[in-house]
Amino acid sequence: MLTEDGKHLYVSYHEYHVLVEKLALMVHRSGWQFDIILCLARGGMRPGDILSRIFDKPLAIMSTSSYRAEAGTVQGHLDLAKYITTPKGQVAGRVLLVDDLADTGHTLAAVVKMLREEYPPITELRTGVIWTKGVSTFQAEYSVEHLPTNPWIHQPFEHYDNMTPEQLEKKWSL
Numbered sequence: 001m002l003t004e005d006g007k008h009l010y011v012s013y014h015e016y017h018v019l020v021e022k023l024a025l026m027v028h029r030s031g032w033q034f035d036i037i038l039c040l041a042r043g044g045m046r047p048g049d050i051l052s053r054i055f056d057k058p059l060a061i062m063s064t065s066s067y068r069a070e071a072g073t074v075q076g077h078l079d080l081a082k083y084i085t086t087p088k089g090q091v092a093g094r095v096l097l098v099d100d101l102a103d104t105g106h107t108l109a110a111v112v113k114m115l116r117e118e119y120p121p122i123t124e125l126r127t128g129v130i131w132t133k134g135v136s137t138f139q140a141e142y143s144v145e146h147l148p149t150n151p152w153i154h155q156p157f158e159h160y161d162n163m164t165p166e167q168l169e170k171k172w173s174l
Contacts, residue, residue, distance in 0.1 A: 034094040036095055047099075064078065090119075129143050
């Protein structure tokens with residue numbers, strides 16, 4: 001649900017899963033066949049996992065990080081993992097790169113550039129995201145929702161960002 005001022009988008013678990021399924025349908029309806037899904041951790045892990053199950057394709061993971069300050073709400077220096085984790089050999093062939101959103105677009109642009117320069121076994125690379133913000137400098141081949149007002153997206157699992165094991169103990173103690 002988008003707030004009236006357009007500054008916040010609140011997404012329920014149900015809405016989140018519907019959006020990931022719409023992303024899967026976009027890819028499917030395009031007719032493009034791919035060999036492996038590469039998701040960007042952390043935001044792309046949930047959609048990557050679901051797409052991997054739907055398409056029955058291996059899932060590779062690349063860790064990236066740029067949101068660290070203010071409980072993950074302020075973008076900082078972009079860190080890209082040196083290695084990609086994959087269950088079979090290396091990332092090669094036709095690759096679907098998945099993340100949750102193209103916010104500024106800097107992360108996706110940097111990852112695509114790195115993959116094209118440093119991974120010659122990749123023969124084709126396409127990108128898929130749930131959301132693309134209006135300020136994004138990167139446009140994915142597959143994007144479910146365009147958000148021209150650039151709202152902060154409140155995903156249904158973000159309450160775990162500030163949760164501690166001690167808080168869980170308190171919550172679940174009898």
